[in-house]
Amino acid sequence: MAHFTRKALRGSGFGVAAAALLMGCSAPSQKAETPATQASAIAEPANDGSAKRLRVLTEAQYLNTLAHVFGPDVKTEPHFPPAQRYDGLLALGSARGGVGGAQLELYQKAAVVVAGLITNPERRGYLMPCKPADEKAADRACANQFLAYTGRLLSRGALTPTEIAGFTETASTSAASLKDFYAGLGIALEAMLVSPKILFVAERAEPDPKAPGQMRLDAVSLATRLSLFLWNAAPDDAVLKAAESGEILTPKGRARVVNMMLASPRIETGMRAFFDDMFAFDDFSTLAKDPKIYPAFTGVTAQDAREETLRTVIDHLITKNGDYRDLFTTRETFISPALAAMYKLPAPPNWTPYTFPEGAPRSGILTQISFLAVHSHPGRSSPTLRGKALREILLCQPVPSPPPNVDFSAVENPNSPIKTARERINIHQKNPACAGCHKIMDPMGLALENFDSVGRYRDTEKGEKIDASGTLDGKPFQDVVGLGKVLHDHPSLTSCLVKRAYSYSTGQPTKPSDKEKLEFINARFAASGYKLPDLLRTITLSNAFSRIIETPAPAKTASADVAGATAK
Amino acid sequence: MHRAFFAAFLASTVLAGGAQADDGLKDRTIGYVLINKAYATWQTPDGKKECPQGFNHGPREQFKELFEGVTDKFAETQLAYEAEIAFPGTAPETRTFFREAQGPMAFGLNLDGKVGPNDFVSPEGEKGIDHQMYRVVGCTENYRGPDGSARHFIESYMQKFNYNRWLLELADVDSLANDDDVTVTISRGLDPLATDAAGQFASGGTQRVDTRRGREFIYTMKGRIVDGVLTTTPTDITFPESQQRGFPYQSVHAWRARLKLTPEGASGLMAGYMDVERWYHNLPQQWSTHHRSYGAEPMPSQYRAAVRLADGYPDASGKNTAISTAWEVRFAQALIMHPDEPKTVAGKGVKTDVAR
Numbered sequence: 001m002a003h004f005t006r007k008a009l010r011g012s013g014f015g016v017a018a019a020a021l022l023m024g025c026s027a028p029s030q031k032a033e034t035p036a037t038q039a040s041a042i043a044e045p046a047n048d049g050s051a052k053r054l055r056v057l058t059e060a061q062y063l064n065t066l067a068h069v070f071g072p073d074v075k076t077e078p079h080f081p082p083a084q085r086y087d088g089l090l091a092l093g094s095a096r097g098g099v100g101g102a103q104l105e106l107y108q109k110a111a112v113v114v115a116g117l118i119t120n121p122e123r124r125g126y127l128m129p130c131k132p133a134d135e136k137a138a139d140r141a142c143a144n145q146f147l148a149y150t151g152r153l154l155s156r157g158a159l160t161p162t163e164i165a166g167f168t169e170t171a172s173t174s175a176a177s178l179k180d181f182y183a184g185l186g187i188a189l190e191a192m193l194v195s196p197k198i199l200f201v202a203e204r205a206e207p208d209p210k211a212p213g214q215m216r217l218d219a220v221s222l223a224t225r226l227s228l229f230l231w232n233a234a235p236d237d238a239v240l241k242a243a244e245s246g247e248i249l250t251p252k253g254r255a256r257v258v259n260m261m262l263a264s265p266r267i268e269t270g271m272r273a274f275f276d277d278m279f280a281f282d283d284f285s286t287l288a289k290d291p292k293i294y295p296a297f298t299g300v301t302a303q304d305a306r307e308e309t310l311r312t313v314i315d316h317l318i319t320k321n322g323d324y325r326d327l328f329t330t331r332e333t334f335i336s337p338a339l340a341a342m343y344k345l346p347a348p349p350n351w352t353p354y355t356f357p358e359g360a361p362r363s364g365i366l367t368q369i370s371f372l373a374v375h376s377h378p379g380r381s382s383p384t385l386r387g388k389a390l391r392e393i394l395l396c397q398p399v400p401s402p403p404p405n406v407d408f409s410a411v412e413n414p415n416s417p418i419k420t421a422r423e424r425i426n427i428h429q430k431n432p433a434c435a436g437c438h439k440i441m442d443p444m445g446l447a448l449e450n451f452d453s454v455g456r457y458r459d460t461e462k463g464e465k466i467d468a469s470g471t472l473d474g475k476p477f478q479d480v481v482g483l484g485k486v487l488h489d490h491p492s493l494t495s496c497l498v499k500r501a502y503s504y505s506t507g508q509p510t511k512p513s514d515k516e517k518l519e520f521i522n523a524r525f526a527a528s529g530y531k532l533p534d535l536l537r538t539i540t541l542s543n544a545f546s547r548i549i550e551t552p553a554p555a556k557t558a559s560a561d562v563a564g565a566t567a568k
Numbered sequence: 569m570h571r572a573f574f575a576a577f578l579a580s581t582v583l584a585g586g587a588q589a590d591d592g593l594k595d596r597t598i599g600y601v602l603i604n605k606a607y608a609t610w611q612t613p614d615g616k617k618e619c620p621q622g623f624n625h626g627p628r629e630q631f632k633e634l635f636e637g638v639t640d641k642f643a644e645t646q647l648a649y650e651a652e653i654a655f656p657g658t659a660p661e662t663r664t665f666f667r668e669a670q671g672p673m674a675f676g677l678n679l680d681g682k683v684g685p686n687d688f689v690s691p692e693g694e695k696g697i698d699h700q701m702y703r704v705v706g707c708t709e710n711y712r713g714p715d716g717s718a719r720h721f722i723e724s725y726m727q728k729f730n731y732n733r734w735l736l737e738l739a740d741v742d743s744l745a746n747d748d749d750v751t752v753t754i755s756r757g758l759d760p761l762a763t764d765a766a767g768q769f770a771s772g773g774t775q776r777v778d779t780r781r782g783r784e785f786i787y788t789m790k791g792r793i794v795d796g797v798l799t800t801t802p803t804d805i806t807f808p809e810s811q812q813r814g815f816p817y818q819s820v821h822a823w824r825a826r827l828k829l830t831p832e833g834a835s836g837l838m839a840g841y842m843d844v845e846r847w848y849h850n851l852p853q854q855w856s857t858h859h860r861s862y863g864a865e866p867m868p869s870q871y872r873a874a875v876r877l878a879d880g881y882p883d884a885s886g887k888n889t890a891i892s893t894a895w896e897v898r899f900a901q902a903l904i905m906h907p908d909e910p911k912t913v914a915g916k917g918v919k920t921d922v923a924r
Contacts, residue, residue, distance in 0.1 A: 291765035296772060298765045341762055341772035346903035348776060349759065 039527035039534060045516045049547025050506040052203035052217070055095040058083065060273055062199075064233035066114060068266075069153045070127055074117045078110035082282060087509035088396065088500060090277050095507045104194070111193035115186040124182060135182065138175035143185055144168040147192065155197045156227075156234045157220040158244065167192055201228065205548035215548040219243040222546055226258065229505040230536060231266040232273035251541075258540045262533050268314050271532070275313045278500045280393055281306050283374045289454055290379040297373070297454040300338040305369040305455070308334055311351065312365055317532040324497055324530040325488040328364040329481075331356040342369055342456055361450055361457055364484035366390070369455035376453040383421050383445025384428075390444045394487070396496035399437055420461045421449050443470035447483040494530055498522050505539050517544040592831025592901055596741050599904035600834050601757055602734035603769040605726055606719050607705050608675035608837055608894040610691065611712055619707035621667045626864030627857045630664045653852050656871040666869035668877075669706025674699045676894035677839040679802075679822060679880070686879070698892035700877040701842065704870055710863025717862035718855065725811040727769070732808050733757035735775055736825070736834070737904050738791070738798070744829045745796050752791040752800050752825075756782030756808060761900070771832045771901035779907060782808075785817075791825075798827045798834070805840075809850065816850040819843040821881050821890050827899070834899040841880035841890035848874065 057065075059080035066074055081103055083093030118127055128146055132139035147167045151159040159167075167188045175184025192198065201224060208216040217225060223243035227235035235243070239257055247253030261267065276282070284306045289297045311334040316322040322330075335354045340347030343362070345354070356362040365371065375389040376382050391397045418424050425442050428434035447468050452458055460466060468479045475486040487493055498521045503510050510518065521538055528534035539545050592598050611618060625633070627649070635645040674688035676699030683696035690697050705711040710718035726732040739751040755777045762773025779786070785807060791800040802822035809818050823840035848871050852860075860867060878888035 289765070295764035295766060295768070296770055298763070337759070337762070337774050340774055340903070341770070344772065344903070346774040346905045348774065348905065 039524045039538070042520065042523045042527060044520050044542050044544070047517045047544050047547065048214070048549045049216075049544055050508055050549060052205050052221070052548050053095045053201070053507040054203070055201040055507050056083070056099060057199055057201060058091075058094055058232075061228060061232055061234070062110070064231070064269060065154065068233055068236060069150060070114075070118055070123075074114060074123070076110050076113040076117075078106055078113075080106055080110075085280070085282075087503065088278070088280075088392065089504055090282060091274075091504045091507060092509055099199075107194050107199060108190075111190040114193055115189040118189060119182040119186040121182075132181040136179050137181060138172040138184060139181055140168055140172050142181070143171035143175070143188065146185065147171065147188060150189070151192055152240065153234065153237065154192065155195075156201070156224045157240065159197075163197075203548075205550065208547065211547075215550050216249075217546050217548055219246055219248050222248055222254075223257075225505070225507075225545070226261060226540055228507075229270065229274075229540065230258075230261045231264070231270040233266065233269070254546075255541060258537055262536060267533075267536075268318055271318060272310050272314060274501065274504055276306075276310060277504065278393065278497075279309070279370075280389070281310075281370070281374070284370075287374055288378055289373070293379050294452075294454045296341055296456075298338065301342060301369070301454070302373065304336040304338045305373055307351075308336070308339055309365050309368050309370040312368070315353075321531055321533060324525075324532060324535075325493060328366060328484045328487045328493070330365075331358070331360070331363055333362075333368060339369060342454065344457075361480060363481045364487075366448065366484060366487070367451065367480055372448060372451045372455035373453065379453065381421060381449060381451065381453045383425055383442050383449060384438065385445070386448050387441030387443065387445030390487075391440060394496060395490065395492040396499050397440070397492065399441055402434070402437070420464050420466060422446055422467055444472060444483065446470055447477060447480045450480060494525060495522050498525055498535065501535060502539055502544070505545060514544075517542070520544075591744055593741055593744065594903075597737060597739045597904075598741060598744070598829075598831070599738075599775065599902045600736045600899035601761060601773065601775050601902040602736070602897060603727065603761060603833075603900045604723060604898035605734075605895050606713065606723055607701065607711055608699065608839075608896040609702065609706055609711055609713060609719075610674050611706070615707070615712070618669045618671050618673070619667060620670055622707075623712075624667050624708045624864055624866055624869070625664070626861045626866055628861050629864065630866050630869070633664050650857065652868045653857060656848070656868040658872055658875050661869060661872065664866065664869060666866065666873055667707040668703040668873060674702045674706075674894075675837065675896065676702065676892070677824065677826060677837055679824075679839060679841065679892055697894075698879065699839070699894045700879050700891050701874070701893035703877055704873045704891070708863065708865050708870070710860065710865040717859075718865065719863075721811060721855075722809070726809070727761055729810065729812055730758055730760060731756075731810050731812075731815065733759070733761075733775065733778075734807060735777065735902065735904055736827075736899055738829075741793070744793065744831065747793045750791045750793060750798070751788060752798070753786065753788045754805065754807070755779075755787075756785040757902075757904075758782075762902070769900050773900070773902050774905060775902045776905045776907060793829065796829055797836070798825065798829050800824045802840070811854045813854050816853060817846075818850065819846045820893070825897070827897070830901075832901050834901075836897065837894050838897050839892070839894040842893040843881075843890050844871075844874050844878050845889070847891075 059078055059082075062078065062080065063075060066076075083090045084097065086092040086096060117123065128142075129149060130142040130145050132142045144164060148159060148164045151164065151167065170191055171184045171188035173184070174187040175181045178184055196202075203221040203225065204218045205215040205221070206218045208214045216222075220240070220243045223235040223239045226248075227233060227239055238260065239248075242248040242253060242257045248257050284302055287302050291297075312330070312332065313327060315334070316327055316330060316332070317324060332353070332355050334351045335343060335345060335347045336351055337347050337349060347354075361367065371386070371389070372381075375386040377385070388399045391399050416424070425438065425446065428438040428442070447470050449461070449466050450457060450459070450468050458466065468483075470477060470483070472483065472486045472490065475489075477483045477486050495518070498518055499510050502514070502518065502521060521535070521542070521544070524538040525531075525535045528538075615623065631645070631649055634649065638645050672689050673691060674697055675690060676688060676697040678687070678694065678696035679698040681696070686700070687695065688697035688699055688702070689695050708716075710716045713719060726734075733756055735753075735755045735757045737753045737755070739753070741747055741750050757775035758778045759773070759775050762770045764770040777786070785805075787803055787805045789801050789803040791798050793799075802824045804819075804821050805823045806817045806819045808815070810816050820840035820842050823838065825836065825838040827834040827836035827838075848867075851870070852867055857867075874891050878891045880888055880892060881890040882888050
């Protein structure tokens with residue numbers, strides 16, 4: 001374990017402080033140390049947590065919640081507008097910007113569809129807890145029962161009696177007017193589904209009785225933050241019960257809830273959403289390749305490439321509880337027929353586990369088609385795009401934008417006598433204005449040059465043998481397999497995941513004052529052997545996750561009115 | 569099939585380096601899947617050379633020729649014509665007239681190694697071409713390219729329905745350019761054809777061999793490759809050919825293929841002596857009289873012609889039972905998976921109309 005720890009701390013951007021913490025805390029132990037015991041011995045430094053946020057529920061969170069409450073067949077295609085990526089995550093964008101009229105219309109359209117599906121004769125029998133006395137008339141008691149029950153699950157907490165009464169009144173008035181109980185109920189449900197209480201996640205804070213002068217998330221807000229992070233959906237009945245009883249506010253109760261959530265199959269959905277966001281896989285929605293150059297790359301290939309990497313991540317990190325760093329060296333993956341054609345492998349229908357043999361150039365998720373294809377041009381590979389993406393996505397190292405007057409003619413000339421990407425890119429190295437950034441992007445990207453724009457393996461480019469060797473921050477490698485190994489041991493690889501996971505969990509970017517919190521989480525992550533479930537447990541059980549920094553009230557604006565109304 | 573099996577299989581099939589060799593061979597094998605198949609029909613643009621008497625009349629025209637002016641006699645007209653289709657005779661036609669393709673030119677292969685008086689010459693000048701089926705179908709619009717209806721639909725259904733999936737696998741191959749001893753296995757696949765971004769059939773797809781219900785379609789034979797052209801040894805085979813009606817197949821004696829091979833695909837001719845009764849059994853079963861009218865196809869007349877022109881495999885009475893036939897075919901390279909060891913049928917006799 002010492003090896004683990006030293007390596008992890010050496011690799012951490014906050015290594016020295018974390019090492020001191022570790023040595024100080026783990027030495028007295030009499031028991032045989034395991035990663036878990038060693039990790040738990042690292043104490044969280046005093047910290048003020050994060051700010052409370054007002055976020056818009058994402059489309060995936062909306063759909064996941066509907067599926068959990070009403071079943072997977074109650075689904076719609078709402079096409080909510082995507083959030084803007086901020087500080088590496090879309091999740092942070094959902095806490096920025098407002099909601100326009102066009103967006104509200106999308107919410108309303110989705111609500112109409114969902115209400116129709118739920119009150120449909122095929123479903124009402126098992127989705128409704130009661131039957132109206134007369135289907136052609138209002139039934140206030142039955143409507144109240146249904147709306148109170150579903151309202152609690154959809155709104156991530158019990159509705160107030162006033163709110164329930166309002167929705168019940170809508171259902172009753174509409175049913176009486178339409179002479180149809182279910183039509184009336186549908187209108188009330190539609191109103192509920194577009195209510196700010198469902199569409200906006202407004203966190204609330206309360207004084208922490210165990211830390212006078214400090215604030216913490218209230219029980220329901222804590223349950224919601226946990227659920228959106230771990231499941232990418234609203235909390236279910238069990239989590240809400242733990243919140244409503246106050247159990248979730250006790251260390252033991254919160255640990256029980258977190259362990260229950262980590263043990264649920266929904267953790268896979270939640271972590272798929274996190275890694276899809278962290279890896280910027282929303283770029284797949286606009287991915288296109290020139291069909292004349294790459295006829296084998298179809299829409300199905302792109303879809304399956306994204307799925308391949310997410311399957312690999314979930315299988316390695318959740319199912320097998322593997323070391324996060326090994327994702328960049330593992331030869332295990334999953335293939336579909338569409339991907340098999342790209343890998344030149346046979347594959348039966350559906351998904352099949354597959355292990356690339358030793359000696360094959362495919363090693364780690366960087367060599368999967370997803371990264372290779374997304375970070376390339378439509379008609380050719382791009383060491384620069386790939387290198388930039390890997391720096392920013394995996395190492396959390398932002399690369400400055402290029403100057404506006406870059407001359408691309410030398411690299412984009414299709415009739416250029418220059419044969420390989422390495423030769424083309426060397427042109428940048430000769431220009432001091434370009435060299436600064438290209439030095440940090442290109443070596444990683446050039447290591448992936450054995451893969452073309454759609455991720456197919458190649459030895460040569462225009463007849464010239466490809467040289468995939470290079471260095472990453474001083475560590476040399478010969479090829480992409482070597483890059484994976486260097487990346488595996490790169491200090492920023494794990495600290496970047498920690499930074500992203502913590503940001504994602506709280507819905508806000510990290511800031512310099514978060515240094516000690518991140519050091520603590522990094523140290524725990526390292527001590528656990530870089531296991532994702534342990535990282536999730538560390539974050540969700542920390543004060544950094546639940547403690548709230550009181551911020552001054554924002555100036556009153558139209559959007560603040562919405563937030564205020566929601567948070568009340 | 570169990571996932572673990574496939575995972576183990578996949579692990580055992582990949583080349584070190586993760587990529588297939590540039591010549592397309594993997595462990596000295598290469599697989600192909602059929603993507604185009606049609607009777608090899610030599611034709612001039614206006615058809616006047618090979619069909620100097622014009623194209624054949626179809627069911628509607630023949631019906632008029634047979635029953636012009638006859639009304640209110642359903643059994644004697646429509647039913648009679650349908651009965652003729654179902655149970656065609658061989659007596660010479662008196663009131664209808666069938667137009668056989670004429671002339672010495674045809675695509676095909678020299679199946680018997682001889683140059684006979686009824687043989688054709690190929691457009692490339694090869695003599696002794698055996699392709700009497702060309703005389704049967706050559707002047708029927710349904711089979712003429714590029715857009716004869718039957719030609720189109722037979723091919724379209726071959727492509728769409730996995731029942732018709734045809735695989736060709738070459739093993740023990742040293743080189744796709746020259747190898748005088750390769751092993752050729754044909755079988756039925758289970759998977760759809762792979763397509764590219766433009767919707768064209770693509771190489772590189774996976775095909776699983778159907779060793780369950782397709783076992784009867786698995787045959788192994790020898791072949792040789794000379795200057796990139798594969799020629800297989802004659803073998804009696806059956807192959808599935810359905811237009812989504814029933815489960816029909818064709819039986820072909822001494823079937824062989826002559827295909828230009830590349831790592832991405834194979835194209836050329838396949839030929840043999842097709843069993844006449846089996847062929848005609850499929851014909852009306854696959855398409856109704858109504859559909860045959862699309863391309864003026866007179867089925868009873870075709871049967872008479874096929875019986876008359878049959879040129880191989882005489883029965884005990886000396887009557888030929890099979891007719892020389894050639895198809896133009898195109899294959900795309902495919903990765904073939906064998907879920908278990910196939911029980912091959914080498915040189916098996918021709919199939920009969922036994923329920924399958």
